Amino acid sequence: MFIGEAPGETEDRLGRPFVGAAGKFLEEMLGRIGLKREDVFIANILKCRPPGNRDPMPEEIEACWPWLMSQIKAISPKLIVTLGRHAMERFLPNQKISQIHGKVLRREIPEIGRQVFYALYHPAAALYQGSLRKTLIEDFQKIPKVLEAIEKNKNDQENSGDRGSDIEKVEKEKKQEALF
Secondary structure: EEEOOOOOOOHHHHHOOOOOOHHHHHHHHHHHHOHHHHHEEEEEEEOOOHHHOOOOOHHHHHHHHHHHHHHHHHHOOEEEEOOOHHHHHHHHHOOOOHHHOEEEEEEEEEOOOOOOEEEOOOOHHHHHHHHHHHHHHHHOOOHHHHHHHHHHHHHHHHHHHHOOOOHHHHHHHHHHHHHO
């Protein structure tokens, strides 16, 4: 499951998230990892566009939260990929996207329980800041490995009670990659 900030003008009009330039880039990145848009669920923190396309206000996020929680509960995703700082901040407060992008984090969310998150820069940020494009693509290409680790961890837990070993290995590998 991918969660962004809010609909843009076209998205708001069409009622479908990520249909503009950022959506095309998202679909391109999905293709790079062997997925199509139809294989994933894409949502936004806000369900309608903020006036003037400004940043979401806390009360707007709170007002839309029950709908997002309903979507997450219905889908029960293995992984929630946050797209951009606004989505990241809602699930992983007090973090900086520049420090946690491309990292696997687990967190307990009262409405949905323990969940695995993977923070990415927003595709639009990579379109407007070319320097982020390579970083976003590299982080995105790690998603299959993250999903594999989640699945293996789930199987290990069912078979032996081991908690978190493969996810922690992925996290450790990412820390090691950061050293080079």
